[in-house]
Amino acid sequence: MSDIDTVVVGAGVAGLTAARLLAAAGQRVVVLEARDRVGGRTHSQRSDGLVTDLGASWIHGIDDNPLFAAVRAFGMPTVELTVGSYQPDSRPIAYYDPEGVRLDQAQVDRFAADVHAFDERLATAVAASSHGTSYETVVETTLAELAWPADRRERVREFLRHRTEEQYGVWIGDLDAHGLDDDQVEGDEVVFPDGFDALAGRLAEGVDVRLEQVVTRLRWSTDGVVVRCGDRDLAAHRAIVTVPVGVLKAGALVIEPPLPDPLAGALDRLEMNHFEKVFLSFRERFWAPDVYAIRRQGPAAAWWHSWYDLTPLHGVPTLLTFAAGPCAQAIRGWTDEAITASVLAALREIHPHADITPAAVEVTRWRDDPFALGSYAYMTVGSTTEDHDVLATPVGGVLHLAGEATWTEDPATVTAALRSGHRAAENVLGRSVAIETLWAAVVDRSAAQASRVTRAAR
Template identity: 40%
Template sequence: MMNDMSRRQFGAVVVGSTAAAALAACTPFGAASSTRGVGLTVIVVGAGVAGLAAARDLYRSGAEVIVLEARDRIGGRTATIVREGFALDLGASWIHGLDGNPVTELVNDAGLGLIETDVESAIGFDAATADGVLDDAALARAGARLDAAVEAGYETEVDQPLQRVVDAAASGASASEARLIRYLAASAIENEYAGPLSELSAWWFDEAGGYDGGDAMIEGGYAQVPEVLADELDVRLGAVVTAVSWGDDGVLVQTASESFEADAVIMTVPLGVLQSGAIAVDPPLPEAQQAAIAGLGMGVLNKVFMLFDEVFWDDSVDWIGIVPPDGLDPWVDWVTVGRADDVPVLLGFAAGDLGRSVDAMSDEQVVASALATLRSAYPSAPEPIEVLVTRWGADEFARGSYSFAAVGSDPEMRDDLAAGVGERLHLAGEATSREHPSTVHGALLSGRRAAENVLGDLGS
């Protein structure tokens, strides 16, 4: 249906120096017109993958859409820096599970190249063994103990932090096996789910689904995904949304200097931003959504990229695992990210408590901490010639890396977030995806779902 010109003006924004001035000058939900297809006007808050996916579907369906993004770039938690032709992904690196993954489809359609990596392509170090190499058989025994404790953790009457599960696995094990159990927990649990063991739910931490088919990085960097999604969209950068009001007739979205009226709003800001209360919502979100925002956890996974003069590590593998010697920080996972391009770069991960401490550490402190553990495997590792450290927890527009299932939460909380508030206010973003939280594909699908809901509610 072509626009009947009966809807309110969209984005005919009132510019004022303060939010109050903007509000005073803006007639909330006043009548004017949308100029596109279905006569529907939508504000999307956040130009990450969820927001851009929602905006793209709405725009293609004929709605008029403005995306308000606080940063001076799009992409949110997908961010790429290119140094001398080499792409460093500061946020998401991998398409996890290539088969049937909507990100794979998008990347293929855009003609982007993939760099497949394999977790089986790995070498492990343990300074406690005679030859310094990780003992695979001992690791398998430690893994079996941890698996059994995790299984038992699903069955308890009351949920508990995963730390207790890991402690139960380690109790009764030999000292060397207990070290391997803690190594596995840091690598396979904390580095995967980002939350600290002391906060992750033993019942729900690994509840989400996934795709088959191995993992791949994107040649040239992940930031190309949001760029593809943003094509043709009206994205306003530097637009920090401070307040959202909603009612039966429409919504009013405010930044410090502007107010936007529309039929509906889709908020895609990260869970950490919702938790911070940085955006005032009026009337407040219903109880179920507030409980979900408070109940789910926001984890921190940080990265350190270290550029060296030359490769000193085993460059025939994708992954290097290091069992941290006592007293050293658990920089347990390293990726030889420069392999495909022949660049001597290593990427190390810090999650859980270590991830959060990196937020407050200087680059020098991070290098000292990471290098100490790396040198337990490669004693002659030199100082890096360049270093790049992420601090996602300290980033005011992320306030963490991705959501996790905290003790006391349950997966239905994500459905509560996804449900929307009436017809006018919708939430999207990785934390609202019950099936694929904490991922780019979850964000993408959540944005598509929110767009579909808006069109279903208001589109005809």
């Protein structure tokens, strides 16, 4: 009989949250992580005094958010940047029309009003849509009901396409009509000048985390679980698996017996997206002052349409843009130099007289990461919002799934990861656990305890 109560596969925010809460409850917990670091898809790169969040960047809405409560309790600095959910206005945004001319404020206000009015009608259409309808279908049906000129409809149409791509990294026709049901932001959005991965570092304190442990097989029965790492087996009474949907579907981690329905069906209907970041740092700022973002309209903006000003994080002029959906798929095999040239060509169209030679560029490759296979999950056409929670249904009393894709209310976020880890811990214990335990009891214990993060034997 194993002396391990719970083995957690994956040291991202979901796995570390679950492990930390279980350890605080007195359980013997082991976390197995394939990477050489904790954090999963929260990954911050540090170079020349700058911190770049290659993975998750934002908390999308801080009001009544346990993730923000954890961040504050751990003393992590934040910077307000409330444009991360692709709002049409919210904060100052420099818009450029299809000809590359900047819109004045009155034009921006009219466009934003169109988007807001359309969204109200769209919500009704989504609620009334039949199962298996795409987001594109309900958008087009709603647009057809409006007696607007063609160019006015087109500006809203492309905004909806870009919002779908930036929110879920997928073409609008490939997302279920209900795929953006959770697209609500309560309160400001914030980013992290010292790096979002500091959260994972704090969550890992005092927890037995073993790095460079690639789990290839998990066998479960009502008697417990056995996981295979390399040529070794580790037995435990139960397991929490927090690897991304893409890894679960790829078969690199084999679960025996396979996941039963309805979990298997829910997993089949979710997919990992194509979504990458491109960071460009400059010696001097050439874009308009006092704006949170730059947005381009029209056919020329099919790929590169939005740039976010990250200068407030470190004082270094920096723009962030996203390769999302079809763009990310098309450029997947491109070099960083080719991607940079494409982005700069788009920027030059709206800033023709500026020197926009970047001092540094960083491009992410999450789709090619074997332990992620994408940035986060989305709902394919025919899925339901409930599929997220269904995926977290305990199996045989011993196997639990957690992670951003398993939380219905706010999937594809670190908030969802944290909440899913909290739920998994409660399911294992069979009782409710105050989320404040995450930064209270275990923190007190770990203060007198050396870090227990270890690497694989060489």
